[in-house]
Amino acid sequence: MVGNTIGLIALALGWRRSIWTWPAQFLSGVILVGAYASAHLSGGVGKQLLVIGVALWGWRLWRDGKQQAQDGSIAVRFATWKERGVLIGGTAVGTLAVGALFSAVPDLSWNPWPDAYIFVGTLAAMVAQARGLVEFWFAWLLVDVVGVPLAFSSGLAFSGLVYVIYLALVLWGMRDWWLRSRSASSQASQPVMEGAPA
Numbered sequence: 001m002v003g004n005t006i007g008l009i010a011l012a013l014g015w016r017r018s019i020w021t022w023p024a025q026f027l028s029g030v031i032l033v034g035a036y037a038s039a040h041l042s043g044g045v046g047k048q049l050l051v052i053g054v055a056l057w058g059w060r061l062w063r064d065g066k067q068q069a070q071d072g073s074i075a076v077r078f079a080t081w082k083e084r085g086v087l088i089g090g091t092a093v094g095t096l097a098v099g100a101l102f103s104a105v106p107d108l109s110w111n112p113w114p115d116a117y118i119f120v121g122t123l124a125a126m127v128a129q130a131r132g133l134v135e136f137w138f139a140w141l142l143v144d145v146v147g148v149p150l151a152f153s154s155g156l157a158f159s160g161l162v163y164v165i166y167l168a169l170v171l172w173g174m175r176d177w178w179l180r181s182r183s184a185s186s187q188a189s190q191p192v193m194e195g196a197p198a
Helices: 002-015 021-038 042-063 081-104 112-130 135-153 157-189
Strands: none
Touching (some): 002 157, 021 042, 081 135, 112 135, 135 157
């Protein structure tokens, strides 16, 4: 419950483009590692360790200012078609690989293919977020489409409720990043007036 609640806070911080989204995701991962380990769910531990690794990478990117806009905030943009292809292809291949692993080792997951889809989709969303891509919200939306019914059907009501709140945050965050990206691109395309500072 605590780990999932901090995960919600992390998503809200991501919506606000706050660098604190990454420490929150890191802390959520650490707590969930402990929860999965105490329940002897080694697959869950492994998944959260990867999430922690991506959170550290995203934290470094945002901290070093690689994604900063001119006003000092985190710059957001739409992915190029090449980046979209890499995200989609990587997610598809990753889901097949992780799903096959979960199927081959039943102790890692009680529902291999949906679990693999959610796990790889989560990693894809975090990578896109680290790069400041609006598509990160679409990745979260696709994760929620499977995550919400799966959680409720598995009897995990609290996790299902968390996913529903995730869905609301995703829709609001998607709108905000979408509008910011369009605003930034329109400003960049405006010609500089003669005599005006560049």
